[in-house]
Amino acid sequence: xxxxxxxxxxxxxxxxxxxxxxxxxxxxxxxxxxxxxxxxxxxxxxxxxxxxxxxxxxxxxxxxxxxxxxxxxxxxxxxxxxxxxxxxxxxxxxxxxxxxxxxxxxxxxxxxxxxxxxxxxxxxxxxxxxxxxxxxxxxxxxxxxxxxxxxxxxxxxxxxxxxxxxxxxxxxxxxxxxxxxxxxxxxxxxxxxxxxxxxxxxxxxxxxxxxxxxxxxxxxxxxxxxxxxxxxxxxxxxxxxxxxxxxxxxxxxxxxxxxxxxxxxxxxxxxxxxxxxxxxxxxxxxxxxxxxxxxxxxxxxxxxxxxxxxxxxxxxxxxxx
Amino acid sequence: xxxxxxxxxxxxxxxxxxxxxxxxxxxxxxxxxxxxxxxxxxxxxxxxxxxxxxxxxxxxxxxxxxxxxxxxxxxxxxxxxxxxxxxxxxxxxxxxxxxxxxxxxxxxxxxxxxxxxxxxxxxxxxxxxxxxxxxxxxxxxxxxxxxxxxxxxxxxxxxxxxxxxxxxxxxxxxxxxxxxxxxxxxxxxxxxxxxxxxxxxxxxxxxxxxxxxxxxxxxxxxxxxxxxxxxxxxxxxxxxxxxxxxxxxxxxxxxxxxxxxxxxxxxxxxxxxxxxxxxxxxxxxxxxxxxxxxxxxxxxxxxxxxxxxxxxxxxxxxxxxxxxxxxxxxxxxxxxxxxxxxxxxxxxxxxxxxxxxxxxxxxxxxxxxxxxxxxxxxxxxxxxxxxxxxxxxxxxxxxxxxxxxxxxxxxxxxxxxxxxxxxxxxxxxxxxxxxxxxxxx
Numbered sequence: 001x002x003x004x005x006x007x008x009x010x011x012x013x014x015x016x017x018x019x020x021x022x023x024x025x026x027x028x029x030x031x032x033x034x035x036x037x038x039x040x041x042x043x044x045x046x047x048x049x050x051x052x053x054x055x056x057x058x059x060x061x062x063x064x065x066x067x068x069x070x071x072x073x074x075x076x077x078x079x080x081x082x083x084x085x086x087x088x089x090x091x092x093x094x095x096x097x098x099x100x101x102x103x104x105x106x107x108x109x110x111x112x113x114x115x116x117x118x119x120x121x122x123x124x125x126x127x128x129x130x131x132x133x134x135x136x137x138x139x140x141x142x143x144x145x146x147x148x149x150x151x152x153x154x155x156x157x158x159x160x161x162x163x164x165x166x167x168x169x170x171x172x173x174x175x176x177x178x179x180x181x182x183x184x185x186x187x188x189x190x191x192x193x194x195x196x197x198x199x200x201x202x203x204x205x206x207x208x209x210x211x212x213x214x215x216x217x218x219x220x221x222x223x224x225x226x227x228x229x230x231x232x233x234x235x236x237x238x239x240x241x242x243x244x245x246x247x248x249x250x251x252x253x254x255x256x257x258x259x260x261x262x263x264x265x266x267x268x269x270x271x272x273x274x275x276x277x278x279x280x281x282x283x284x285x286x287x288x289x290x291x292x293x294x295x296x297x298x299x300x301x302x303x304x305x306x307x308x309x310x311x312x313x314x315x316x317x318x319x320x321x
Numbered sequence: 322x323x324x325x326x327x328x329x330x331x332x333x334x335x336x337x338x339x340x341x342x343x344x345x346x347x348x349x350x351x352x353x354x355x356x357x358x359x360x361x362x363x364x365x366x367x368x369x370x371x372x373x374x375x376x377x378x379x380x381x382x383x384x385x386x387x388x389x390x391x392x393x394x395x396x397x398x399x400x401x402x403x404x405x406x407x408x409x410x411x412x413x414x415x416x417x418x419x420x421x422x423x424x425x426x427x428x429x430x431x432x433x434x435x436x437x438x439x440x441x442x443x444x445x446x447x448x449x450x451x452x453x454x455x456x457x458x459x460x461x462x463x464x465x466x467x468x469x470x471x472x473x474x475x476x477x478x479x480x481x482x483x484x485x486x487x488x489x490x491x492x493x494x495x496x497x498x499x500x501x502x503x504x505x506x507x508x509x510x511x512x513x514x515x516x517x518x519x520x521x522x523x524x525x526x527x528x529x530x531x532x533x534x535x536x537x538x539x540x541x542x543x544x545x546x547x548x549x550x551x552x553x554x555x556x557x558x559x560x561x562x563x564x565x566x567x568x569x570x571x572x573x574x575x576x577x578x579x580x581x582x583x584x585x586x587x588x589x590x591x592x593x594x595x596x597x598x599x600x601x602x603x604x605x606x607x608x609x610x611x612x613x614x615x616x617x618x619x620x621x622x623x624x625x626x627x628x629x630x631x632x633x634x635x636x637x638x639x640x641x642x643x644x645x646x647x648x649x650x651x652x653x654x655x656x657x658x659x660x661x662x663x664x665x666x667x668x669x670x671x672x673x674x675x676x677x678x679x680x681x682x683x684x685x686x687x688x689x690x691x692x693x694x695x696x697x698x699x700x701x702x703x704x705x706x707x708x709x710x711x712x713x714x715x716x717x718x719x720x721x722x723x724x725x726x727x728x729x730x731x732x733x734x735x736x737x738x739x740x741x742x743x744x745x746x747x748x749x750x751x752x753x754x755x756x757x758x759x760x761x762x
Contacts, residue, residue, distance in 0.1 A: 157739050163741065168741055171741055176511060179514075179517070200511070207505060
């Protein structure tokens with residue numbers, strides 16, 4: 001990228017991303033019943049705000065944390081990243097993901113790794129996965145977030161000839177592109193297609209490692225704080241651990257997780273603070289109140305979204321320093 | 322004096338079932354087993370009476386493959402297996418009939434395909450078949466059968482109907498309790514796509530002639546490669562007959578050779594270039610770039626990415642037992658007389674093409690324009706003899722431009738130019754063209 005994305009977007013105020021982070025934290029909190037999460041190491045791309053690091057330290061007591069940052073390399077701005085570390089237990093590794101991941105994931109230390117790219121499917125699939133997957137062990141968690149805007153498929157060429165969107169996908173993800181892909185490269189359908197390709201890549205490539213290890217999908221999110229994004233994530237399990245995991249019945253515990261990989265669309269209503277406090281006051285409610293009885297007008301879809309995510313929706317305020 | 326009576330001694334040479342199964346399934350891959358089963362469906366089609374016009378030879382024949390990690394099912398609407406065939410030779414290991422009369426132009430000549438596939442895939446085999454008149458079912462629990470001490474190897478047939486059956490014509494084989502390593506492969510998301518790709522490639526001819534195959538509900542498309550032909554260029558076609566085998570060698574240009582021939586050049590379609598060997602419509606060798614099809618022998622150079630775009634096809638038609646394929650049907654016997662004869666012509670055409678790719682470097686832009694302007698024609702439309710024709714040019718001096726730049730900048734420029742995972746050389750070429758177009762032209 002010519003500029004760094006943290007120079008374009010203030011990561012501390014992306015509502016959908018914030019909700020997503022909390023949903024992931026909630027899931028890991030629940031799984032702490034069977035997995036020793038607080039002994040885990042967390043590896044992520046903290047940028048300048050390290051929001052996920054703070055959350056996971058507070059909620060999960062993880063105190064071995066590594067942030068990988070390309071811009072922290074000498075000659076760029078290493079001091080800025082180290083200055084902004086909110087916690088002592090975070091180490092910033094300077095360099096590209098491909099360069100730093102082997103170090104970050106070294107050894108038998110169990111890990112939660114969240115590769116939160118701003119980039120395309122191609123950047124996630126080529127190279128970084130090749131370095132990440134062999135380092136995965138029984139009980140490791142991996143999440144990958146990528147841009148799901150269908151524009152990334154266009155204007156691609158090989159040998160000076162344009163190649164179609166599907167041909168491009170097949171170059172980037174050989175044998176992982178479903179047969180109906182050509183119908184799903186629209187703006188609306190592409191996130192679903194990207195999810196399928198990425199999940200299949202994780203399942204297939206884990207099998208191809210030839211170990212007693214299987215990738216089990218847990219999180220499948222679509223959200224949009226600007227560009228459409230997707231997050232796909234799961235856990236690596238040996239056959240023995242798989243049995244223990246299934247006993248937890250994770251998928252019946254949370255409605256935002258689905259065993260068959262159905263995506264949860266984190267689409268949040270835009271409400272004022274007053275409206276939010278009022279609506280919070282009506283929760284929880286089964287069955288939920290009828291739209292007509294609310295004190296103001298609201299779309300059904302927005303109301304449904306509110307009910308679904310009300311426990312996780314952040315409130316942003318302006319502080320008068 | 323009593324003479325000693327010689328007690329005859331014998332060394333036991335019996336084959337155990339376990340050993341036999343192991344030997345049978347050892348060197349064949351899962352994909353090849355599945356293709357064996359598909360071959361049986363194709364052969365079943367040939368035996369039917371129906372349209373025999375070349376382009377619709379297999380019309381009306383359907384095969385369906387369905388699987389997940391727990392089961393595998395292949396069914397077809399072919400001619401089915403008669404009771405007599407089942408009792409006498411369909412399940413023997415090796416056709417008795419083969420010794421007596423050659424099977425005319427079929428693919429599943431060696432007969433072991435079905436048994437091999439059954440044993441390779443899993444433990445519980447259920448086969449149901451009907452000829453339209455007769456039908457039967459065969460259920461086999463391989464583990465139990467292995468344990469039986471019955472010295473005569475046989476499988477019981479059930480639900481036998483000798484006339485007027487209501488079961489629809491065709492054969493269905495379902496396998497449950499797949500072996501662990503088979504289940505592992507079937508559950509890999511890549512397997513399904515790869516299988517479709519392989520069937521589309523290896524059965525391209527047959528699919529284009531009316532055979533319909535679906536894999537997990539998705540109907541496959543015939544992919545027939547194409548040669549480019551115009552006033553300036555044309556593929557070579559040479560026909561010959563050696564005893565009972567009809568040999569046809571075709572070679573030419575399918576795509577313009579690449580500008581970027583550096584070591585890091587990505588070539589997503591690379592596996593489709595090279596030589597194809599087809600026996601009775603079945604692709605036996607695809608995209609070969611090795612010594613098997615002549616590369617790197619005598620006047621023919623070893624394969625190099627600069628030959629990407631070369632397409633060669635050698636077709637053998639005749640009685641199955643006389644063709645140069647091996648029992649796996651996925652390879653040829655390079656010493657077979659028909660193949661030896663074909664190889665001479667193949668190498669001749671290959672050498673002409675490789676010389677051309679060197680010759681065209683001096684006028685790469687013109688060459689490319691000529692090549693791309695030539696329309697593409699399916700290879701199946703070439704059957705009569707014609708000369709291999711390639712464009713000629715005046716010679717221009719060409720020099721090598723080489724320079725070093727930071728990796729990051731090269732990648733950024735590649736992205737900005739819309740290139741997909743380009744090699745550094747490709748970025749350099751496009752950058753030069755970009756500048757030339759704007760500053761010089």
